[in-house]
Amino acid sequence: MCIVKLNLPIYKFRFKEENGRKKIFDQIRKKYYVLSPEEWVRQNIISYLIDEKKYPASLIAVETKVDVNKLPQRSDIVLYSNNLKPLMIVECKAPEVKITQQSFNQITRYNMILRVPLLFVSNGLNHYCCHYNYAENSYKYLKEIPNYKEALNML
Secondary structure: OOOOOOOOOOOOOOEEEEOOEEEEEEOOOOEEEEOOHHHHHHHHHHHHHHHOOOOOHHHEEEEEEEEEOOEEEEEEEEEEOOOOOEEEEEEEOOOOOOOOHHHHHHHHHHHHHHOOOEEEEEOOOOEEEEEEEOOOOEEEEEOOOOOHHHHHOOO
């Protein structure tokens, strides 16, 4: 696995080799995971949200189970408010995967269950975040990912 330079600040990670496979430590799940391109993006996004956008690590869940039409699925990252109300869903793609409408359809399916105000899709190179206004039933793309305090004001 070649580590690709992402459009994010550079973070320090813990790595290890196991059975010929490189693994990266996930600070949220407190465990090493195989370093796939998507996992590389996920770990960088987690660090970005904690270090730059000040989301509390204790309010971040990774690979959260979401049942969509009675089919079990997993959202990459879900961020919560301090009263445990879902605040943002993050969908991570590998850097070589182009962000398309299909990516947004996937995260929208998760949102039918979680009903969050913020949706964030990234392949580590391109980042898209939108705010869903439930009163108007409309999406608005944001110029940047809101920090934790700004996100709380969108609930």
